[in-house]
Structure formats: C-alpha cells, structure tokens
Amino acid sequence: MSSNNTNLEKQDILQAVVVASFFHKNFWPAVDKDHSCFVPLVNKPLLYYALNMLDSSDITEVVIFCSSSTADRTKSFVRDTPGFHRLNVIYTSSDTCRSFGDVIRHLDSCALIRNDFVLLWGNVVGKLSLLPLVKSFKDLRKKDKGAVMTLVYQQGDADTGQTLVLSSQTNRILFHNKKKGKINLPLELVLNESVKIRRDLNETNIAICSTAVPPLFADNFDFQTKDDFIKGLLINEEILNSTLYVHVVQDGYVNEVFDWPSYQKVTHDILHRWTYPQVPEIIGKYSLRYGNIYFGDNLKLALTCDVGNDTVIGSDSKLGNGTRILKSVIGKNCTISDNVTIENSYLFDGVTIKNNCVIKFSVIGENCTIKEKSEISDSCILGSGVLIEPNTVLQQHRIHSSNLNNKMKKLNSKAFIYNVENDSDSDEEQEVNGLTYRKRSLTVSSCSSSDDDNSSIAASIPDDTCMFYSEVVDSLIRGFEDHVHCDNLILEINSSRYAYNINYREANFHMIRAMLTLNSKAELEALNQVRYYTQLLSKLDYFLPVLKNYIKNIDSCEDCLSAIEDVAKGEELLNTVVVKVIHHLYDVNILSEESILKWHKKEEDTSQFAKNIRQKTNKLIEWLKEAEEEESESDEDDSS
Amino acid sequence: MQNWLEFQAVVMAAGKGSRIPEMTATKPKCLLPVGNKPMIYYPLKLLENAGFSETKIIVADNYASDIQEEVDRLGFEMNLSFVPIPSDEDWGTSDSLRHISDFIITDVIVLSCDLITDVDLHEVLNTYRKNNASLVSLYFSTSKDEQCVFTVPGPKSKNKLEKDIIGYDSKTSRLLLMASASDYEETMPLSSSLLNKCLNLSLCSNLLDSHMYIMKRWIIDYLSKNKSMATLKGELLPFVVKEQLSKHVQGQAKGKPNESLDENDEKVDIFNIPKEFNISSLYDVGNKSCAGDLLKCYACIMDSNIGVRANTLFDYCRINKIITKLNLNLEDEKDKISPEAEILSNQFEKNTCFVGPHTKIMEKTSIKSSNIGSRCIINPKTRITDCILMNGVIIEERCVLQNCIVCHDAIISAGCELKDCLISGNFKVPTGGKHYNEVLTAIDRLMEI
The missing domain is CATH 3.90.550.10 (Spore Coat Polysaccharide Biosynthesis Protein SpsA; Chain A)
Structure with a gap:
C-alpha cells in the first residue's frame, strides 16, 4: 500500500453502517422493544459486538442508525466504552422508519453514503476481517458493473431452510427461496453454468454494498427487508441490472442474535471461545477458570457454593451457601442467597434471588427480585424490575413489571403475566413473539419433535398417484364434514387430477377408493355392520353428484367396480355389504347393468377373493338378468 | 494366478x-x-x-x-x-x-x-x-x-x-x-x-x-x-x-x-x-x-x-x-508408422501421421496430420491433410483431400478435390468430383439401418 493515510481524501474512506434498530420485539419483556440492541449478551450490550468487529477491522467511519428513543443511550454507550474512542461515529435516527428498507431509504435521503460501504446489523457477533471483503468486492465491481452487494454467510452444517442457488464459479446469487419443501429451478440456470444449491448457509446480516444500494431501496418502496431486496433484484434482473454475490465464511465465526434460541446459541459459542477475540476475559474484566468459567472482579462467593461449567459471573456479585450454578450467565451486582439452583439461565444486572429458589431455562431481567422458594423454569422471561413473591411456581410465562394494556394477569403489584392468546392488539407482533417462544421451548425440551418433523417430510414423498389419492381423501372428508357443495368438490378433484397428471380412469378408480375408505381405522372398529352400511350410504348419497360427474360410461363403471373390489379386499366390513353397495349404486343409476354383468363375467383373474366376491353377487346378477329380459320383452311389446 | x-x-x-x-x-x-x-x-x-x-x-x-x-x-x-x-x-x-x-x-x-x-x-x-x-x-x-x-x-x-x-x-x-x-x-x-x-x-x-x-x-x-x-x-x-x-x-x-x-x-x-x-x-x-x-x-x-x-x-x-x-501407451515410431508400410513420399510428416501395415504411399505425395489405415494405396500427385483414411482406401492420382474421413474400402477416383467431406464405406467417388461439406454415401445402403 503506497497511499498514505493522511493523503486519503474523504471519498476514499471506508464507511460502515450499523443498523441498531431491529423492528422486532423478540427480546421483550426482558428489554424494551426499542432497546433490543442493548440486550446484555454475556454482560455486554449486543451492540458492543458489532462495533467491536468494525473496530478490529480498522473501520472507523461508522454511521449508526438508531430509533430516536435510544439515540442518547447509544451515544453515551459509545462514548463511555473505552475501546471505541477511535470510532468516528455519525448518529442518525428517524421516527418514521418501520423496517430495514425504511432505514436504507432514510440513509439515501440523508446522503450520508459516499462510497462502497459495509452494512451490518447491530446484532452481529464474531470476528471477520472486513477489509479483504471490501477489496474483493471492488475487484468484482470491475468485472461486473452491476454488482451491488456481497452478502456474507456463515457456513453451517445444519439445514437452514433457506435455499440459495449460486453460480459455482462466481458465487453469484441466481435463485433464492426461503420456503421449505421443493423448489422449481429455472432450467436455463442449470444449463448455462454449473450451480451450487446451498442449504447450509447461515445469515450473518453483514453485507458489502455499493452506493447503488440506497437508491435501489428508494426506487422500490416495496423493499421492506433484505429478503425483499434479494427477491426483487433477482426477479427484475434485466430492469434493475443489478447482481448479488455471496461470500461464504468458512473459518472464523460470524453469527447474529435475533431471538432467544439464537441468543442461547451465541452465548454458548462465546463461552466456548469460538468467537475469539470476542470472549469474556478480553472484552471485559474476567478471569478464566478451567471448564469455561469466567469470574468477574470483586466477587463474594460462599465456600460451599458450586459453580459448574460454562458459567459467567459478573463483577460485584454475591453467591450464598449451597448455591449451584450451571451453564448460566449472571450479571453484575447480583445477589444470590443460599441453596439456590440456577441452570441454563441468564440473569441480567442487579438481580436478587432469595433462599431456596430454582431457576431453569429462564431469562431474568434487570433488577428483578425473586423471593424465597420460588421456582421459575421452562422459558420464563422476566422483564426488568419484576418482583416475585415467595413460593411462586412459574413455567413458560412472560412477566412484565407493569400492566401495559390492563389485560395482563396480575401476580402482584410488580408482576403481570403477559398472555399470548388474550393479546389481540396486533396480530403481527403476536405471531413473532409466539414463534420465538415455541422455538425456545423446542430447543429447550428435546430434539425429539424436530426428529418427527424430519420423518414426516421423508414420509411425504410418495409418487403422484398416492398424492392424488390422499388429496382426494382430504377433499372428500372436508367436503362431507363442512357440507361443501359437490360442484366445488368436483373442481377440487379435477385440479388435483391435473396437478398430479392422473388420467381419467385412474382418477375414477382412486376417487371411488377414497370414497369407500373415508372412515378412519378407529371409527371402523366402533361400527357394526348395519351402522357401517347406513353411514356409507349417507356418504355415497351425499357424493352422488360427484359420482354422477365421474362415472358416466362403461369404462368408468368398470373402474368403479374394480375399485369397490379393491377396497373390499382389504376392508372386511365393506366386504360384507359389497353386494348391497353395488345394488345401491345400480339403483341410483351410477352403475349400468351392462357393466355389472361384464364385470361379473370377467373371470380371468383367478384369485380366490375375486371368485368369492363374484359368487356373492350371483343373486344380484340373476336378478339383473331377469330384469333385463323383462325389460327387453317389454321393449319388444312396445315396438310391436 | x-x-x-x-x-x-x-x-x-x-x-x-x-x-x-x-x-x-x-x-x-x-x-x-x-x-x-x-x-x-x-x-x-x-x-x-x-x-x-x-x-x-x-x-x-x-x-x-x-x-x-x-x-x-x-x-x-x-x-x-x-x-x-x-x-x-x-x-x-x-x-x-x-x-x-x-x-x-x-x-x-x-x-x-x-x-x-x-x-x-x-x-x-x-x-x-x-x-x-x-x-x-x-x-x-x-x-x-x-x-x-x-x-x-x-x-x-x-x-x-x-x-x-x-x-x-x-x-x-x-x-x-x-x-x-x-x-x-x-x-x-x-x-x-x-x-x-x-x-x-x-x-x-x-x-x-x-x-x-x-x-x-x-x-x-x-x-x-x-x-x-x-x-x-x-x-x-x-x-x-x-x-x-x-x-x-x-x-x-x-x-x-x-x-x-x-x-x-x-x-x-x-x-x-x-x-x-x-x-x-x-x-x-x-x-x-x-x-x-x-x-x-x-x-x-x-x-x-x-x-x-x-x-x-x-x-x-x-x-x-x-x-x-494420450499417454496411455508408448507411441513409439514403430507403432505409429507400420514397418510393413511402403512409403515413397518425400513430403511426409512422420510426427503427425499414423500409417497402418501394407499401405503403399507413392512418390510425389504430400501427407500431413493424417491417420491412414492398412492396405491403403495412395497414388502420386495427391495431397492429404487432416484426414482419416480407414483400411483399404484407394486414392487415385491428382487428388486433394482436406479434413476428410474416408471409410474403409472407399475409392477416390482421379482428380477429386474434397474438403470437409465424409465418404462412407465401399463408396467410389467419381472422377474429377469436387465436394465441400458433404456426406458421400450410397444412399440405399444407409437406408438399411
């Protein structure tokens, strides 16, 4: 590098934009909504980690976007943190921003961006040297003028549910899909070059952007999130003439904290030192003991207290006799009395816990007080300043210190239970919170349920015919229960038929099969023969219009009969009433006598069952033949 | 064993x-x-x-x-x-x-x-x-x-x-x-x-x-x-x-x-x-x-x-x-040009050609970058470049062949000028024919398959 730092013009200085406003309240009530970026992660505000990453990458020009309510707190935080005196921070805030897209539009209108910039969210943890990335992005821009963004992903080894299709050679994003399940890849992508389909890439919320990014957001008001941006750019590639690239971090560590499960995971990684140099004894004053135990300054530990692995205890905290702590983070100035058990929990600063309490898998907000013999477990989140009375047992609750909308259940004057179901204020927020909560309990409890998920996915890949059959069954069951009009059912069946490319005759066959097997196994056991028949009849009568629509000619009658035979083979109850069913279908003019006779004559398949069933129908056949003769006689009479 | x-x-x-x-x-x-x-x-x-x-x-x-x-x-x-x-x-x-x-x-x-x-x-x-x-x-x-x-x-x-x-x-x-x-x-x-x-x-x-x-x-x-x-x-x-x-x-x-x-x-x-x-x-x-x-x-x-x-x-x-x-096998000189071939040509590029046994290449011929099978006869005053000649091909006088594939036992009559052509087996190209980018074949035989 020949260029001298002092000679650098303002144009060439690399800027970083930190978005310190997350537009979600996943961490509520442990921290207030707007203050999500100050949620303590191993006793440091979350924002610290992102700024630390910039600082260690020698990026000093930083633009921090924060909501106006947190602007002062952010400013004082940066000013008071000793490591950040090098940073030259510009603060910008706006009250009208409701999404990530709004933030970028705000930046565009403020004209704060002068050059290619590094964009990262305030929830990024880890170490990554950004300058080489910026350099390679600049090189990339020389080759591809349309390159607007390089997104940084961390290589993982688990399924992320997000599918990215990248060009093998350039790592350009060709296709992006966030949904689970199968994807439809445009064929030309594959034919043009070899591609990689990645599902193991974790988002990091770091991106290298060109100056073209803010105007792109400004031009497209529907870009709300980063995903909207990616999607929009890929769809309108020709119009916008912009391309996206991916950088995969193979070694090193970058991760983001966006909800409690990720909070848990990242805390674990920090304590296990994957994030080095962002580890407790470097970013704070801790001494490291064997087994990833970090002790702060000025602790008062009772002789008989037991501090287990993976634990951080903040400075000036006190631990009483017989207290056990395992896999937990204790904030500063906490007072924990005797015989307390704390496992897999996060206590923020200034928490007081009285004797004989048990705390498992929970988050305790700042300055909470938990009185004697309380039990708090299974994903409880306590807001700051909550007071828990003695002998309280709490599971899976979120508790705030004040009654926000007068709908919360009161525990005492300083504890109100937030009830997800009762809160009908805003559906959207409710959804976000509920999801987080469920995720947490999932990770906390066990992985058995996720295993179930996998197996159900694996089980749901039968061939088209089976899929068609099961869809028809679904349609019919729902149709019968909800009294859906038969015309609509016909439409549904037809669309399934086209979707799975089933020909008419197969469709007839499976439709009849489905109709005859609507009862579940359990239901069947409860039914006797007579009631089974009446039930079946009521269903068949209900679906008569459907039957009429499909069973029209001799061929379809044949399909219908073979379906009946097929089901009767496996279903004893139907077998007993099979003659009645055929007769009934004849009576309602679904089956023609011609077809029944033809079916009866068909003796070529010699299985015992086929013979039996035909024997049973002998009587019906005789009757039919007689009727036919009479009819033909009468016909003759008519004609003569 | x-x-x-x-x-x-x-x-x-x-x-x-x-x-x-x-x-x-x-x-x-x-x-x-x-x-x-x-x-x-x-x-x-x-x-x-x-x-x-x-x-x-x-x-x-x-x-x-x-x-x-x-x-x-x-x-x-x-x-x-x-x-x-x-x-x-x-x-x-x-x-x-x-x-x-x-x-x-x-x-x-x-x-x-x-x-x-x-x-x-x-x-x-x-x-x-x-x-x-x-x-x-x-x-x-x-x-x-x-x-x-x-x-x-x-x-x-x-x-x-x-x-x-x-x-x-x-x-x-x-x-x-x-x-x-x-x-x-x-x-x-x-x-x-x-x-x-x-x-x-x-x-x-x-x-x-x-x-x-x-x-x-x-x-x-x-x-x-x-x-x-x-x-x-x-x-x-x-x-x-x-x-x-x-x-x-x-x-x-x-x-x-x-x-x-x-x-x-x-x-x-x-x-x-x-x-x-x-x-x-x-x-x-x-x-x-x-x-x-x-x-x-x-x-x-x-x-x-x-x-x-x-x-x-x-x-x-x-x-x-x-x-x-291809470095699969040792392509020594003997292997490339059969000793049983009779080569009288003075303009013959040894390094770029293969010649099979019992092939006769007359004088006054120029042969470059070509694969020539066995039992071929190449008469004088011909020029052959970038060609594949299979077994038993006869090339009469004054022919010019460039980038051609001549299948087995085909005959190229005198004075032909062929470029980028494919001559199928047993076919006889009539005298003086000039063909470019063509497949020369007895059509009825092709139909048999």
Whole structure:
C-alpha cells in the first residue's frame, strides 16, 4: 500500500453502517422493544459486538442508525466504552422508519453514503476481517458493473431452510427461496453454468454494498427487508441490472442474535471461545477458570457454593451457601442467597434471588427480585424490575413489571403475566413473539419433535398417484364434514387430477377408493355392520353428484367396480355389504347393468377373493338378468 | 494366478453407433480406427494397464468374428472372452448385463467401447472402495482446453448436445440427481427430500458421462430380476440414484413385511437385495450423513486432459486430432508408422501421421496430420491433410483431400478435390468430383439401418 493515510481524501474512506434498530420485539419483556440492541449478551450490550468487529477491522467511519428513543443511550454507550474512542461515529435516527428498507431509504435521503460501504446489523457477533471483503468486492465491481452487494454467510452444517442457488464459479446469487419443501429451478440456470444449491448457509446480516444500494431501496418502496431486496433484484434482473454475490465464511465465526434460541446459541459459542477475540476475559474484566468459567472482579462467593461449567459471573456479585450454578450467565451486582439452583439461565444486572429458589431455562431481567422458594423454569422471561413473591411456581410465562394494556394477569403489584392468546392488539407482533417462544421451548425440551418433523417430510414423498389419492381423501372428508357443495368438490378433484397428471380412469378408480375408505381405522372398529352400511350410504348419497360427474360410461363403471373390489379386499366390513353397495349404486343409476354383468363375467383373474366376491353377487346378477329380459320383452311389446 | 477377484470387467462393444450412421453402416463402431488402432483398443488397454487379467466383451453377433479377429491381433495379455448378443433384437446395455449375469460373481466395472481416456482407473476404483459405494459413475469435466478448433466433415450442422444434468454433494461427491435437460420444460423441480439429503448440492450440465460404471454385485441381481430395464444410463442409473432418496434408505425397513400397496407385490424391492449382501455396511459409521444408507451412489469427477466418448462425429474427429497426446501407451515410431508400410513420399510428416501395415504411399505425395489405415494405396500427385483414411482406401492420382474421413474400402477416383467431406464405406467417388461439406454415401445402403 503506497497511499498514505493522511493523503486519503474523504471519498476514499471506508464507511460502515450499523443498523441498531431491529423492528422486532423478540427480546421483550426482558428489554424494551426499542432497546433490543442493548440486550446484555454475556454482560455486554449486543451492540458492543458489532462495533467491536468494525473496530478490529480498522473501520472507523461508522454511521449508526438508531430509533430516536435510544439515540442518547447509544451515544453515551459509545462514548463511555473505552475501546471505541477511535470510532468516528455519525448518529442518525428517524421516527418514521418501520423496517430495514425504511432505514436504507432514510440513509439515501440523508446522503450520508459516499462510497462502497459495509452494512451490518447491530446484532452481529464474531470476528471477520472486513477489509479483504471490501477489496474483493471492488475487484468484482470491475468485472461486473452491476454488482451491488456481497452478502456474507456463515457456513453451517445444519439445514437452514433457506435455499440459495449460486453460480459455482462466481458465487453469484441466481435463485433464492426461503420456503421449505421443493423448489422449481429455472432450467436455463442449470444449463448455462454449473450451480451450487446451498442449504447450509447461515445469515450473518453483514453485507458489502455499493452506493447503488440506497437508491435501489428508494426506487422500490416495496423493499421492506433484505429478503425483499434479494427477491426483487433477482426477479427484475434485466430492469434493475443489478447482481448479488455471496461470500461464504468458512473459518472464523460470524453469527447474529435475533431471538432467544439464537441468543442461547451465541452465548454458548462465546463461552466456548469460538468467537475469539470476542470472549469474556478480553472484552471485559474476567478471569478464566478451567471448564469455561469466567469470574468477574470483586466477587463474594460462599465456600460451599458450586459453580459448574460454562458459567459467567459478573463483577460485584454475591453467591450464598449451597448455591449451584450451571451453564448460566449472571450479571453484575447480583445477589444470590443460599441453596439456590440456577441452570441454563441468564440473569441480567442487579438481580436478587432469595433462599431456596430454582431457576431453569429462564431469562431474568434487570433488577428483578425473586423471593424465597420460588421456582421459575421452562422459558420464563422476566422483564426488568419484576418482583416475585415467595413460593411462586412459574413455567413458560412472560412477566412484565407493569400492566401495559390492563389485560395482563396480575401476580402482584410488580408482576403481570403477559398472555399470548388474550393479546389481540396486533396480530403481527403476536405471531413473532409466539414463534420465538415455541422455538425456545423446542430447543429447550428435546430434539425429539424436530426428529418427527424430519420423518414426516421423508414420509411425504410418495409418487403422484398416492398424492392424488390422499388429496382426494382430504377433499372428500372436508367436503362431507363442512357440507361443501359437490360442484366445488368436483373442481377440487379435477385440479388435483391435473396437478398430479392422473388420467381419467385412474382418477375414477382412486376417487371411488377414497370414497369407500373415508372412515378412519378407529371409527371402523366402533361400527357394526348395519351402522357401517347406513353411514356409507349417507356418504355415497351425499357424493352422488360427484359420482354422477365421474362415472358416466362403461369404462368408468368398470373402474368403479374394480375399485369397490379393491377396497373390499382389504376392508372386511365393506366386504360384507359389497353386494348391497353395488345394488345401491345400480339403483341410483351410477352403475349400468351392462357393466355389472361384464364385470361379473370377467373371470380371468383367478384369485380366490375375486371368485368369492363374484359368487356373492350371483343373486344380484340373476336378478339383473331377469330384469333385463323383462325389460327387453317389454321393449319388444312396445315396438310391436 | 490369483483366483480371487475384486472386480470383473465388462466392455460394451455391441453399440451400433447410431449417431454416426455414415461410418457404421458396414462396420461396427468399436472397430472404427482411432489413431492406428480400433477404438476398442483404448478401453481394453485402460483395463490392462490397471491390472485386470480378464475382461468380457459384449459384441453384436453379426460382427462377432470380425471383432474377435481384430482384437486378437492387438495382442493383449489379459484373457478376453467375447459374448455375442443378437444384433437384430435391439438389446440395451442392461439387457446385455442381464444376459451375462450368471458369469458375474463379483462387483463389476462396465466400460463402453468408445471411451478413450488416460485417467488412472485406480482413482475411480478407490472412490468406490473408500465410500463403500453401491455404484460409482465416472464423469469428465470438459471445462478447459477447448482450443482444438476444427470443422466437422459433412454438412454443417449444429453440434447439438444432449445435456445431462448431474447433481452431487459438493463435499462427498455423492451422486444424488441424474436427469436429462429434455426431461424438463422451463423449470426443474427439486424435491424436498433431495434438498434435505444434501445441503450443498452442485448441479452441473457440462460434465461428460463416461459411461463407466462400477457397481455392486447385487445391482446385477436386481437387474436380472427386474426385466423391464433395458439400458444402464437411461433406466437403471436414474432409478438407483433416485431410490437413494426414498425413505427405505433411512433404515426403516427393518424386517417389516411389505405392507405397502398392491403394485409392489410382484416387483422386486431394491432394498431387500443389498440387505442380504452387505450387512456390514449397516455398521459403518464413518460418514454420519450416510451411515445406514444401503444405497450409495457416487460420482467420480475427473479433470483429465483426455476424456472422450467417441460416439458422435464431432467427438470422433476430436479424438483423432488429439490422440497423440494420450499417454496411455508408448507411441513409439514403430507403432505409429507400420514397418510393413511402403512409403515413397518425400513430403511426409512422420510426427503427425499414423500409417497402418501394407499401405503403399507413392512418390510425389504430400501427407500431413493424417491417420491412414492398412492396405491403403495412395497414388502420386495427391495431397492429404487432416484426414482419416480407414483400411483399404484407394486414392487415385491428382487428388486433394482436406479434413476428410474416408471409410474403409472407399475409392477416390482421379482428380477429386474434397474438403470437409465424409465418404462412407465401399463408396467410389467419381472422377474429377469436387465436394465441400458433404456426406458421400450410397444412399440405399444407409437406408438399411
């Protein structure tokens, strides 16, 4: 590098934009909504980690976007943190921003961006040297003028549910899909070059952007999130003439904290030192003991207290006799009395816990007080300043210190239970919170349920015919229960038929099969023969219009009969009433006598069952033949 | 000699060469000359170099004696046995393999007679061994080194390739998807089971399938029980690759009788067979992601400098131009130009030409970069550049041939001027003809096929 730092013009200085406003309240009530970026992660505000990453990458020009309510707190935080005196921070805030897209539009209108910039969210943890990335992005821009963004992903080894299709050679994003399940890849992508389909890439919320990014957001008001941006750019590639690239971090560590499960995971990684140099004894004053135990300054530990692995205890905290702590983070100035058990929990600063309490898998907000013999477990989140009375047992609750909308259940004057179901204020927020909560309990409890998920996915890949059959069954069951009009059912069946490319005759066959097997196994056991028949009849009568629509000619009658035979083979109850069913279908003019006779004559398949069933129908056949003769006689009479 | 074999080799040489009918009307594809050897020499040599001592060659019965005669003349040390199959019944490669299934007692390696490459066969075999694979397929990456530009003889046509799409795990190169581009219209669906199986899938359409397969013995068993499959590439391979994703593979089929649908009754379940054969594979926990999978297909992707399947005119020409670079065998002077040939020419480039035995090249001829077969006669005052002359070709006086393929026993009458032409077997080009970019053939003979 020949260029001298002092000679650098303002144009060439690399800027970083930190978005310190997350537009979600996943961490509520442990921290207030707007203050999500100050949620303590191993006793440091979350924002610290992102700024630390910039600082260690020698990026000093930083633009921090924060909501106006947190602007002062952010400013004082940066000013008071000793490591950040090098940073030259510009603060910008706006009250009208409701999404990530709004933030970028705000930046565009403020004209704060002068050059290619590094964009990262305030929830990024880890170490990554950004300058080489910026350099390679600049090189990339020389080759591809349309390159607007390089997104940084961390290589993982688990399924992320997000599918990215990248060009093998350039790592350009060709296709992006966030949904689970199968994807439809445009064929030309594959034919043009070899591609990689990645599902193991974790988002990091770091991106290298060109100056073209803010105007792109400004031009497209529907870009709300980063995903909207990616999607929009890929769809309108020709119009916008912009391309996206991916950088995969193979070694090193970058991760983001966006909800409690990720909070848990990242805390674990920090304590296990994957994030080095962002580890407790470097970013704070801790001494490291064997087994990833970090002790702060000025602790008062009772002789008989037991501090287990993976634990951080903040400075000036006190631990009483017989207290056990395992896999937990204790904030500063906490007072924990005797015989307390704390496992897999996060206590923020200034928490007081009285004797004989048990705390498992929970988050305790700042300055909470938990009185004697309380039990708090299974994903409880306590807001700051909550007071828990003695002998309280709490599971899976979120508790705030004040009654926000007068709908919360009161525990005492300083504890109100937030009830997800009762809160009908805003559906959207409710959804976000509920999801987080469920995720947490999932990770906390066990992985058995996720295993179930996998197996159900694996089980749901039968061939088209089976899929068609099961869809028809679904349609019919729902149709019968909800009294859906038969015309609509016909439409549904037809669309399934086209979707799975089933020909008419197969469709007839499976439709009849489905109709005859609507009862579940359990239901069947409860039914006797007579009631089974009446039930079946009521269903068949209900679906008569459907039957009429499909069973029209001799061929379809044949399909219908073979379906009946097929089901009767496996279903004893139907077998007993099979003659009645055929007769009934004849009576309602679904089956023609011609077809029944033809079916009866068909003796070529010699299985015992086929013979039996035909024997049973002998009587019906005789009757039919007689009727036919009479009819033909009468016909003759008519004609003569 | 060691009686215990790890692999048995089968060379498929009954192909009709339907993509190059001009040249294969009267001669089997596997005997078309490449360099100064018939095409089949190269896969056989590859096997011999790898240490195989026995090879079965599947041939069409109408050409069986021709092929046997010619292959015997090549002087292989390994044991070659020829298995004729009926030429009029249109057998596929799977059918052929089924035909000889009684003779196959070990795992098997199947090669096509038009495979010309200098890869180390051991690397492919090691891929198979290392992964305890059920099936390994060899692919060539064709990305680099396309600098060899030439015009294909015959009428100008677009070199339209049938594109195969291969999907494999980027890390383990496990083969998880095999499809042809023509299977799809605009979009290509990727099932969720595939995406769940592999988190880092590479999809390639520019790989060349070498048609070299190594498979477990039980696949042959499956093949012999399942008569509906006619070809390996078209039917068996896609089936086996697809079945990897089936839920059976997850090890659920533990002795439970098949209670599934009626149509499965008479069909042999592919998962029952491997279970009997390699119970040991259930215990291998080397790779977490595929532990317990009974079916494991792998792709071996080679970055070889020469890897060609000479089954189209384009590839046939290409391999003839680059055959000198093949370091499969020692191409010494004696080998390139037969000592039994009579060369009187003064403008003859030794380094770039092959000449077969009993060929007579008269004086006052100029010959460059050409492959000339045996029993040819090249009369004076001719000029031959970039040509392939098969056996028994007679070129009369004052001819100019450039970039032509002249099939066996054809006669080029005096004064002809041919450029970028293909002259089929036994054809006689009339005197003084001038042809450019043409296929010269007796049409009625072409119609026979």
